Amino acid sequence: MGGVVLETLSWKKLIILGLFLLFLLITFFLIGGLIAPRPTNVVHVIGTKCVNKGGVGNKEWFIPRGGSEKCIQYSSLDDPGIEDDRISANQIVFSFWLPHPREGIQLDFSRWQQTMISVLDLTILYDDENQVEDDAIIQLDARISYRDKEDDVNDWKELASSLEERQLRCEMEGKKENGYAYNCDLLSFFELGSLHYDYYLINIKVPVEPYKGINAGIGNLRDITLVGIHQNGGFTKVWLSIKTVMFPVVLAVLIWFWRRIGQLSRPPNLLERTLFALGIAMSILNCPLEWFTLAIDMPFMLLITDIRQGGFYAMLLCFWIIFTGEHIMDQCERNRLVLYWKHLLAVVIGCFCLLLFELSERGVQLANPFFSIWVTGVGAKLALSFIIVAAIAASCYFFFLCYMIFLVFRNISAKKVALPSMSKSRRSFYMGLIYRFKFLMLATLVCSALTVVFFIISQLSEGQWKWGDEDPSLEYTSAFFTGVYGMWNIYVIGLLSMYAPSHKQFVQGSNAGGDSQEEEVQLTYLPSSSETSAIQSFAAKVAAD
Amino acid sequence: MCCANMATYKSWWNLLLKLTIFWIHTYSTCAFNEIWWNLGMSGVLQNPNLYIVGTKTMCVQLKGLSLGQQKLCTLYHDHMPSVGSGAQMGINECQYQFRFRRWNCTTIQGDTSVFGPVLQIPSREAAFTHAISAAGVIHAISRSCREGDLASCGCSRAMRPKDLNRDYIWGGCGDNIEYGYRFAKAFVDVREKEKNHPRHSEALSRMLMNLHNNEAGRRAVYNYAKVACKCHGVSGSCSLKTCWQQLPTFREIGERLKERYDGAVEVKFNKRGTRLKRKHKKYNKPSKEDLIYIDQSPDYCQASKDTGSLGTTGRECNKGSDGMDGCNLMCCGRGYNTFKKTIVERCNCKFVWCCHVKCKTCESVKDIHVCK
Numbered sequence: 001m002g003g004v005v006l007e008t009l010s011w012k013k014l015i016i017l018g019l020f021l022l023f024l025l026i027t028f029f030l031i032g033g034l035i036a037p038r039p040t041n042v043v044h045v046i047g048t049k050c051v052n053k054g055g056v057g058n059k060e061w062f063i064p065r066g067g068s069e070k071c072i073q074y075s076s077l078d079d080p081g082i083e084d085d086r087i088s089a090n091q092i093v094f095s096f097w098l099p100h101p102r103e104g105i106q107l108d109f110s111r112w113q114q115t116m117i118s119v120l121d122l123t124i125l126y127d128d129e130n131q132v133e134d135d136a137i138i139q140l141d142a143r144i145s146y147r148d149k150e151d152d153v154n155d156w157k158e159l160a161s162s163l164e165e166r167q168l169r170c171e172m173e174g175k176k177e178n179g180y181a182y183n184c185d186l187l188s189f190f191e192l193g194s195l196h197y198d199y200y201l202i203n204i205k206v207p208v209e210p211y212k213g214i215n216a217g218i219g220n221l222r223d224i225t226l227v228g229i230h231q232n233g234g235f236t237k238v239w240l241s242i243k244t245v246m247f248p249v250v251l252a253v254l255i256w257f258w259r260r261i262g263q264l265s266r267p268p269n270l271l272e273r274t275l276f277a278l279g280i281a282m283s284i285l286n287c288p289l290e291w292f293t294l295a296i297d298m299p300f301m302l303l304i305t306d307i308r309q310g311g312f313y314a315m316l317l318c319f320w321i322i323f324t325g326e327h328i329m330d331q332c333e334r335n336r337l338v339l340y341w342k343h344l345l346a347v348v349i350g351c352f353c354l355l356l357f358e359l360s361e362r363g364v365q366l367a368n369p370f371f372s373i374w375v376t377g378v379g380a381k382l383a384l385s386f387i388i389v390a391a392i393a394a395s396c397y398f399f400f401l402c403y404m405i406f407l408v409f410r411n412i413s414a415k416k417v418a419l420p421s422m423s424k425s426r427r428s429f430y431m432g433l434i435y436r437f438k439f440l441m442l443a444t445l446v447c448s449a450l451t452v453v454f455f456i457i458s459q460l461s462e463g464q465w466k467w468g469d470e471d472p473s474l475e476y477t478s479a480f481f482t483g484v485y486g487m488w489n490i491y492v493i494g495l496l497s498m499y500a501p502s503h504k505q506f507v508q509g510s511n512a513g514g515d516s517q518e519e520e521v522q523l524t525y526l527p528s529s530s531e532t533s534a535i536q537s538f539a540a541k542v543a544a545d
Numbered sequence: 546m547c548c549a550n551m552a553t554y555k556s557w558w559n560l561l562l563k564l565t566i567f568w569i570h571t572y573s574t575c576a577f578n579e580i581w582w583n584l585g586m587s588g589v590l591q592n593p594n595l596y597i598v599g600t601k602t603m604c605v606q607l608k609g610l611s612l613g614q615q616k617l618c619t620l621y622h623d624h625m626p627s628v629g630s631g632a633q634m635g636i637n638e639c640q641y642q643f644r645f646r647r648w649n650c651t652t653i654q655g656d657t658s659v660f661g662p663v664l665q666i667p668s669r670e671a672a673f674t675h676a677i678s679a680a681g682v683i684h685a686i687s688r689s690c691r692e693g694d695l696a697s698c699g700c701s702r703a704m705r706p707k708d709l710n711r712d713y714i715w716g717g718c719g720d721n722i723e724y725g726y727r728f729a730k731a732f733v734d735v736r737e738k739e740k741n742h743p744r745h746s747e748a749l750s751r752m753l754m755n756l757h758n759n760e761a762g763r764r765a766v767y768n769y770a771k772v773a774c775k776c777h778g779v780s781g782s783c784s785l786k787t788c789w790q791q792l793p794t795f796r797e798i799g800e801r802l803k804e805r806y807d808g809a810v811e812v813k814f815n816k817r818g819t820r821l822k823r824k825h826k827k828y829n830k831p832s833k834e835d836l837i838y839i840d841q842s843p844d845y846c847q848a849s850k851d852t853g854s855l856g857t858t859g860r861e862c863n864k865g866s867d868g869m870d871g872c873n874l875m876c877c878g879r880g881y882n883t884f885k886k887t888i889v890e891r892c893n894c895k896f897v898w899c900c901h902v903k904c905k906t907c908e909s910v911k912d913i914h915v916c917k
Binding site for chain 2: 037038039040041042043044045046048064065077082083086087088089091092097099100101102103104105106107108110112113117119121123127129130179180181186206208210215216218219220221225227229230232233234237306309310361455459477481
């Protein structure tokens with residue numbers, strides 16, 4: 001009978017293969033842990049307090065450092081000069097030039113650093129007479145521009161500008177005394193999908209219009225700190241290398257798998273088609289498109305990567321459902337996608353919601369990097385409802401999956417009781433079925449457990465991070481990413497190679513007569529198989545003998 | 546033979562002469578007890594002539610720097626304004642925290658020891674000033690790094706500046722608080738480590754005390770830096786989380802060190818006379834974050850030439866209070882005079898978040914109590 005590769009492998013070969021895959025997995029983990037730096041890093045910039053002498057409509061750029069192009073600035077907003085010169089709040093511009101100079105060199109961003117997101121950290125000092133109001137809203141007139149190293153020092157080109165509102169959530173912990181700082185939540189600021197240029201300059205005005213109540217109740221704002229989070233170039237290099245190696249490998253295995261199926265006399269069944277689709281989703285995720293970002297400005301890369309990743313996980317979820325469904329071993333004939341519509345609908349609805357959320361957050365950010373769906377009331381409710389629907393879909397999915405796994409196990413135990421009374425070929429067919437299912441269950445459980453464990457470790461190591469501790473010799477967060485990524489690649493490769501149809505024939509020994517009946521048995525599907533029929537056929541065979 | 550002898554004799558003389566000069570030099574700095582806190586006094590770093598003369602001369606001219614600090618000054622001359630503002634922050638915070646105490650951190654203009662001779666006593670107050678000024682330097686340096694003011698701020702991952710940009714692209718730069726800590730440690734502690742003191746000597750005990758308290762001040766900054774995090778994984782999930790350190794406000798640091806001041810541990814030499822240990826066994830061992838002192842403080846009641854205390858005569862006190870700021874304790878039982886004073890204040894102001902405010906002026910009459 002034509003089984004899958006997994007069944008024809010001897011224990012020795014299987015163990016060697018398992019060890020090899022484990023070795024690969026550890027390698028992926030160590031590549032991330034030892035070679036790659038942390039996935040992201042932070043630039044802290046405290047805004048330089050520049051003075052706009054040119055009136056409200058002035059569109060010039062205020063540059064915090066440099067020679068003659070440097071703006072007129074005060075070291076602090078408590079500088080007596082501000083009072084003496086009668087500078088008003090509307091004239092103050094907070095200016096940030098990223099990145100910093102270090103060790104006497106003006107650093108510049110590299111395209112390897114891929115993306116940058118930023119948050120604002122406001123320093124608001126308590127003042128009896130000027131407190132932060134409840135539900136205060138801060139309005140920021142924000143502009144961002146870029147320049148390359150070789151450009152003229154004044155040649156800043158606008159990337160985006162927007163008038164943004166953010167909810168202030170500030171509270172006083174401990175003493176309410178003048179000079180103590182509020183503890184304010186961080187404000188999300190902008191997300192750049194590509195770091196294509198060398199320098200970025202951000203100008204923020206906090207305009208005041210007392211009659212309209214704009215920026216009236218925001219307290220004594222003293223400083224704005226911009227925290228820019230960019231990907232590390234080293235991490236990108238390691239990540240891209242992994243992708244570049246894995247892409248052709250998975251693609252080759254996928255082609256081999258499909259050719260094996262093509263050699264069969266029957267058309268591919270549902271499970272084989274699903275496995276093929278999973279391989280395609282993996283290849284799409286593996287495709288090292290990021291190489292193009294080194295040459296072309298691709299701010300949509302963040303969105304594409306998220307969609308690719310979502311696509312892969314959706315495919316994986318579908319695969320689990322179909323695989324389990326095809327192994328239930330009851331009378332119904334499956335092998336048709338339509339039968340799984342309930343389960344797949346849960347996946348589709350969940351993924352569709354997350355896609356909508358993604359498009360309305362990162363999609364809109366392509367046009368306005370300062371946009372965030374969470375900052376407006378309606379947007380936050382919409383985003384929350386997307387996520388809730390996705391969560392409901394996910395729980396439905398897991399209910400379905402658990403129920404189907406329960407069915408499989410129930411049938412397995414029933415079959416095990418009946419196994420000794422079956423014909424040899426039928427027994428080997430069922431044993432193969434059970435073996436295949438258990439093998440996948442084990443592999444999936446190990447992979448999921450490892451993902452969860454890695455995730456927890458990386459989260460703990462990140463959350464408890466405090467400087468002064470010895471630098472960890474392993475970079476857990478990077479190891480988590482490369483390890484998990486490599487693991488699912490290995491998982492897909494393993495599935496494609498193990499569950500491909502085998503060329504080898506079972507040597508059936510004495511009961512060679514049964515083979516002819518079983519020849520048409522496909523990967524999982526046994527026509528009209530039930531306990532009674534099995535026993536009947538057994539009895540018939542005995543009688544014939 | 547004879548000539549060789551003469552040469553040895555001469556070189557010996559030379560050495561002796563040099564040693565004497567060195568001894569006089571060190572003795573003189575000790576006598577005036579110059580300290581780098583002087584950079585925080587108004588008018589020291591603001592002097593516009595200072596920057597014209599070149600870094601080397603500038604560093605020699607800055608009063609209060611020890612020899613090692615002068616060397617660091619020439620290497621990192623752009624850090625000096627930050628050191629100055631750190632010292633100033635320390636002094637201001639000290640004055641804020643001690644505004645209701647008999648010793649109120651008064652600075653003496655023109656004296657390079659900044660707080661006057663009273664801090665020659667290895668007291669709790671001396672411990673506090675060392676800690677708060679060390680904390681001021683790390684705070685100011687880290688802040689300046691974040692403002693982009695200090696072009697020469699460190700990027701700890703880079704060993705060689707040549708490869709700086711490459712290293713930065715590979716793994717980013719290190720934390721600024723860490724850099725501030727390292728610089729503050731080098732700069733503040735070098736003053737104490739320049740000389741060797743014999744065992745059991747007063748100078749050694751003072752050196753050990755200062756080093757401990759400087760470290761306690763620095764730890765007050767970085768041990769209490771808050772960790773903030775941002776999630777930015779797929780669809781904004783927390784699969785990728787980045788955390789960083791937030792500098793605590795200097796008021797919080799001052800408050801923390803004031804608590805340490807209240808719980809400071811009295812110490813004495815161990816038997817070998819090389820280290821300090823707690824004097825009373827019933828108190829806990831001082832940790833690295835605790836302040837330590839050797840001698841009890843004077844009561845600061847009377848102006849005294851011996852201790853250098855300024856006394857509390859002429860200080861304002863609070864008539865209704867039972868605390869240290871109450872007239873009874875503040876004036877050490879000498880009684881107080883009461884004046885009526887007209888106070889002109891801003892009132893009915895229209896505040897916005899910054900800058901020039903439109904106010905009315907209001908007058909009120911207040912009773913002021915001043916110690917005799």
